Each structure stands twice: as structure tokens, then as C-alpha cells.
Amino acid sequence: MTKRVCLVSPKPPMLQRARQQKLDVVCVYTPEEFRTVPPSALEDETCLVLRHREDPRAMVEAVRALHARAPFSAVFTVQEEGVVPAALLNDELGLNGVHSDTVALLTDKWRMRQHTAAQGVSTVRAALATDVTDITEFGAAVGYPLIAKPVGGSASLAIHKIENAAEAERVHAALAEVGMHRFLLEEYLEGPEISVDVMSFAGRHVVIAIADKITGAGFLEYGHSIPAVLDAGLEAEVSRTVGAFLDSVGLRDGLSHTEVKLTPAGPKVVEGHNRRGGDRINTMTELVYGIDLEAAGLAWMTGESEPLTARPAAKCGAAVAFFEAEPGRVVAIDGADEVRDHPAVVEFHLQFAVGQVAPPVRWSPDRAGYLVVTAETGEAASALARSLAGRIRFTTEPVDNDADELRRQRDLLTDLDQADYVDVLEPRR
Structure with missing residues (x-):
């Protein structure tokens, strides 16, 4: 019997994974999200296009009606903007996913800090x-x-x-x-920062990928490499810290991405998310360990896979490096063809074409592009990725858009700050 899944804010690759697993799919999008989905990415999926942030109860009632006619096995998302509506649906439909009490803690960082301090877990x-x-x-x-x-x-x-x-x-x-x-x-937490991607199986946490991180101005991330360079003792301590954090917020099943600082006092959690990591971490995890986090998370939540006992041994190292461009209209891009054709490059993407305006880098999508490489180790991959990224040169000319930039940053903060949206979540009784 075909299983049915409700995907919240799915991108085309997530839709493709659901098809590969032969799932019957219903998608929930906002109008803004739906406009970005290429028509070619959709096949037989049912799409509900709703302003669920403004009226979450209307979304719940629409999905509840579909669930009553043909029950869903799971509600699933890998997008940050999807975690609150997915939690609402899990609560209301009684499904075995991540629920509102956990999502409220992970989305509202003040709640998270108060909660973990009370439990004595990675106190900051x-x-x-x-x-x-x-x-x-x-x-x-x-x-x-x-x-x-x-x-x-x-x-x-x-x-x-x-x-x-x-x-x-x-x-x-x-x-x-x-x-x-x-x-x-x-x-402020002194020390290098890493990220930890985990799959949890009925409360048992399996660390899949630990990534070293390179940050720039404003703590923006400009590179990641897997596996991280950690000795066995420190890796075990990181795993214990992340496991205790996930236990404290009640995350028992599915994907999580936790950012950690390696301080002189030991690993400290910066923040956590009930989704896989961004910045091509899913791609790198599959290259290094043969685990597609999105596909594995979906299969577990729909009951179509067995739990992992441990991550496989690393087959290689992988790294992503992001390009930088001076703000302004792009008039030339040099080095792209040479770098794209390098035998170690697995993925290559330019965010801006000649004639487009590169904005000041305020958040991750403002970076000018990226490349993903493989090498023998994560450390070697990181060095190669940064070297190749340095060969990409953007020439820009100034544009006068200060007022637009200020408005853009305000709009971004409003869209990304989901702390107020958390108020619609009601703890489970």
C-alpha cells in the first residue's frame, strides 16, 4: 500500500526523493514559496498554497480534511521555514514527528537558553x-x-x-x-565552531557528520569541511554534548543540525535545528558517508527504513567554499571555467551573472556562489576548496541602492525571525 506524506515547503530535490520512495505527496507552500518552484518540478503532487503564517489554523484544517480521507504517515520538512507549520500539523494530526514543545525551544533561542540552563545542559x-x-x-x-x-x-x-x-x-x-x-x-564563546548533523531513532542519537566551519565578517559561513579534524576524545565529548542537548529539548526522531563552539571549558551548543544542515552539508555527507540525509530522514519518518546503528566510515573528505564579490553591478567574472572544470569539483554555482547586482553580504544567500570538492581528507578538501574559490574574481561597479538595502535587511529579518510565529504552538497535553 502506498504511503502518504505531507511535505512542508519542499524544494525540487525533496520532491524527487519522495517520488523515488514511491510516496503519495501533498505539499504545503506559502504563495511566495510556490512561485519559486519550477512547474517542471511538480508531477502528480497535490499542492496546498496557503498563507499559513498569517492563518495557521486554516492550514491545519485543510490538511486535517485530507488526512481524514487518506491518512498521512508523516509530516516532513527540511526547510527552516517549514519547522513551525510541520510541528503544528504533527500536533493536530497526532503523528510521530517533531512536536510543538521541541520546535518552540529550537526556534526561540531565548526559550532554548532558559530551558537548557534550568536543565544544566551546555549552559551559556x-x-x-x-x-x-x-x-x-x-x-x-x-x-x-x-x-x-x-x-x-x-x-x-x-x-x-x-x-x-x-x-x-x-x-x-x-x-x-x-x-x-x-x-x-x-x-561570547571562544574557540572554533563546528556543526553536527544527527539522525535520531526513537530517542537514540546517531551522529552522522561533524563539519569544521570557516566564518567571516558578521559570523557568516564561508566554508565547511567533512570530516572535522577532531581527536577521538574530543569527538566523543562533542557527541555526548549534542546528545544531551537533543534529549533536553525532546527531539527523539529524525534529522537535527546543531552548531557547537569548542571552548576551553568544553563543547558548548550555539543553537540547534530539527532539520538537516544547509550550505551543501547534505551533498557532502552523501559524498563522505554515502548517506543522503534528506532521503534517510524521510524514509525513517514514514516507516520505510531500519534505524542506523552507527555512521559508516568516511570514504573521503569533502568541502564547500563560498565566493565573495564586492557589492555592485557585476561587469565581469574571471576564472569560472577553469575552476568548474577542475577534476575535484563536484558542484559549482554562481549566484550572480554579469549585469546583475551583488548586494552587501547580509545573510547566506548573498554570497556570490560556491563550489564543492572531494579530496582524501576533510582537511585536504578544505584547503583545495579555498584555493579554487580564490581563483574566482568578480569585477563590480558601484550602484546607489542604500535605501533599498536597508529595506531589504528589514524585510529579511521579519521573514526569518520566527519567534513570534512560535506563539501559535501550544504544548502537547
């Missing part, structure tokens, strides 16, 4: 803030530097490091300018 000092006094009082209490960031954002947008009390007013003004009048303060 934090406070909710609205003004300059909040910043200076928190700085006096915990010491500088500090981090100020959105309560419910993603994609490395609007993260500020505050080095001392004298910078408090400047950072507060920058936040207010883009409409961020409530924000999270955290103690």
Missing part, C-alpha cells in the same frame, strides 16, 4: 534585551565581548559582536535601524 549565559542599558548591564555582569542576535533568526543574519561597553550604543542603533527592537544577548 544569556538575556533578553531591548535597549542600551540591557546591553551594558549584561556586559557588566558577564564580561565582554558579547553577542547580540535575533531571538528567532537564521542564516547568520544580524549577528553582532560587542567588544566593550563603548560599542553598546552603536550596536543598539544598528539593530534598531533594521527594526530589531528585541534581541538576545549571550556571552
Whole structure:
């Protein structure tokens, strides 16, 4: 009997994976999301196009009606914008997925910090803030530097490091300018950052991929490599820390992506998500371990696979590196053909073509493109990827769009900050 799945905000590759698993698919999109889906990507899928952020109950009732006629085996998403509506549907339909209590903690970072502090899990000092006094009082209490960031954002947008009390007013003004009048303060965590992708099976967590991370200005990510360079003892400590974090937020099944700082006091969780990692981590995990996280997560949640006992041994290393371009209209791109044809390059993508405007890099999609390579080890792959990325040269000419840029950043923060959306989630009884 064909199993039925409700996919929230699926991109074309996710639709293809569902077809390969011979699932009957119903998709839930917002109008804005649906407009980005190429018509050729859709075949026999039923699509519900709803403004579910504005009216989540209408979405629930529409999906409930379909579920009553032919029950879903699972509601599934791998997109950050899909985790809240998917949780609502899991709650209302009584399905065995990630539910509202977990998603509320992972989406609202202030809730998460309060919760993990109460449980004594990867405690990081934090406070909710609205003004300059909040910043200076928190700085006096915990010491500088500090981090100020959105309560419910993603994609490395609007993260500020505050080095001392004298910078408090400047950072507060920058936040207010883009409409961020409530924000999270955290103690700054010294040390390199890694990410950990896990599959959980009825409460048993299997670490699949640990990635080293390269960050640039504003903590934007410019590269990842798998496997991370960790000795066995530190890797085990990271696995224990992430497992304890997932237990604390109640994540028992499916995919998760947790960002971790390797501090002098041990691994500390930066934030977590109930989805696979972005930035081509799924591609690299399949290259290195032979595990397609999206396909494996979907198969587990629909009851079509057995649980993993452990990740396979690494077959190679893989890395992604992102390109940089000066803001402005692109007038030339040099080096692309040479780099694209390099035998180690598995994927190559340019975000902007000649004639298009490259914006200031405010969040991940503003980066100018990327390449994915394989090599013998993750470390070797990272070095090669960065070397090849350095050969891509964008020539741009200035454009006057300061007002548009400010409006764009405000709109992005509004769209990505799901902390208010979390309020529609009601803890399960």
C-alpha cells in the first residue's frame, strides 16, 4: 500500500526523493514559496498554497480534511521555514514527528537558553534585551565581548559582536535601524565552531557528520569541511554534548543540525535545528558517508527504513567554499571555467551573472556562489576548496541602492525571525 506524506515547503530535490520512495505527496507552500518552484518540478503532487503564517489554523484544517480521507504517515520538512507549520500539523494530526514543545525551544533561542540552563545542559549565559542599558548591564555582569542576535533568526543574519561597553550604543542603533527592537544577548564563546548533523531513532542519537566551519565578517559561513579534524576524545565529548542537548529539548526522531563552539571549558551548543544542515552539508555527507540525509530522514519518518546503528566510515573528505564579490553591478567574472572544470569539483554555482547586482553580504544567500570538492581528507578538501574559490574574481561597479538595502535587511529579518510565529504552538497535553 502506498504511503502518504505531507511535505512542508519542499524544494525540487525533496520532491524527487519522495517520488523515488514511491510516496503519495501533498505539499504545503506559502504563495511566495510556490512561485519559486519550477512547474517542471511538480508531477502528480497535490499542492496546498496557503498563507499559513498569517492563518495557521486554516492550514491545519485543510490538511486535517485530507488526512481524514487518506491518512498521512508523516509530516516532513527540511526547510527552516517549514519547522513551525510541520510541528503544528504533527500536533493536530497526532503523528510521530517533531512536536510543538521541541520546535518552540529550537526556534526561540531565548526559550532554548532558559530551558537548557534550568536543565544544566551546555549552559551559556544569556538575556533578553531591548535597549542600551540591557546591553551594558549584561556586559557588566558577564564580561565582554558579547553577542547580540535575533531571538528567532537564521542564516547568520544580524549577528553582532560587542567588544566593550563603548560599542553598546552603536550596536543598539544598528539593530534598531533594521527594526530589531528585541534581541538576545549571550556571552561570547571562544574557540572554533563546528556543526553536527544527527539522525535520531526513537530517542537514540546517531551522529552522522561533524563539519569544521570557516566564518567571516558578521559570523557568516564561508566554508565547511567533512570530516572535522577532531581527536577521538574530543569527538566523543562533542557527541555526548549534542546528545544531551537533543534529549533536553525532546527531539527523539529524525534529522537535527546543531552548531557547537569548542571552548576551553568544553563543547558548548550555539543553537540547534530539527532539520538537516544547509550550505551543501547534505551533498557532502552523501559524498563522505554515502548517506543522503534528506532521503534517510524521510524514509525513517514514514516507516520505510531500519534505524542506523552507527555512521559508516568516511570514504573521503569533502568541502564547500563560498565566493565573495564586492557589492555592485557585476561587469565581469574571471576564472569560472577553469575552476568548474577542475577534476575535484563536484558542484559549482554562481549566484550572480554579469549585469546583475551583488548586494552587501547580509545573510547566506548573498554570497556570490560556491563550489564543492572531494579530496582524501576533510582537511585536504578544505584547503583545495579555498584555493579554487580564490581563483574566482568578480569585477563590480558601484550602484546607489542604500535605501533599498536597508529595506531589504528589514524585510529579511521579519521573514526569518520566527519567534513570534512560535506563539501559535501550544504544548502537547
